[in-house]
Amino acid sequence: MNSKLKNEMIYSIVVIVILLVVAIINVNYIDGHMANIAQPENNSTVPANSTIIKVTGYQWAWSFTYTNGTTSTDVLYAQAGHAYTLQVTSKDVIHDLLIPNLGVQVYAVPGHPNQVTFEPTKPGTYIFECVEYCGQDHYLMRGYLEVS
Numbered sequence: 001m002n003s004k005l006k007n008e009m010i011y012s013i014v015v016i017v018i019l020l021v022v023a024i025i026n027v028n029y030i031d032g033h034m035a036n037i038a039q040p041e042n043n044s045t046v047p048a049n050s051t052i053i054k055v056t057g058y059q060w061a062w063s064f065t066y067t068n069g070t071t072s073t074d075v076l077y078a079q080a081g082h083a084y085t086l087q088v089t090s091k092d093v094i095h096d097l098l099i100p101n102l103g104v105q106v107y108a109v110p111g112h113p114n115q116v117t118f119e120p121t122k123p124g125t126y127i128f129e130c131v132e133y134c135g136q137d138h139y140l141m142r143g144y145l146e147v148s
C-alpha cells in the first residue's frame, strides 16, 4: 500500500469518527428534550396534575381560554411551580407558538389540535411569538407569558 492511499484511508476514518461523535451528541440532545416537543392531542394524554389552557392562533393574534372560562389575548397567565397543558389550534392558517425561554414550541394547525405540557419554574415575564410565517402581519403575533 503506497503512502498516499494510506493517508486517504486515515483521513476518511477520521472524518467518519468525527461524524459519529456529532451524531451521538445530537441524538442525546434530542432525546433529552423530547418532553417539550408537542404531540398530537389524540395521541397523548393530559398529565393529571396539569391545567388545560386552550390556545387559538389566528391572523394575527393568540387567544387563550382558561378552565374558569376567562380569556386573554396575546398575554398568557401562569403560576410558577404549576404544570400547564396547552391545547393549540388555529382558526385560519398554520401558526407556530414558541416560548423560547421555556423551550416550548407547538404548531397551531386548523382542524388538528396539538398539545404540549410545560411547567414554569421561575416567576417573570417571558416573550412568546409565532415562528411560522403566516401573512403580512405575522410579526404582530407575539406577546408575553406572565408567570406569577
Ligand SMILES: [Cu+2]
Pocket: 057, 094, 095, 096, 130, 131, 132, 133, 134, 138, 141
Ligand atoms: Cu402566525
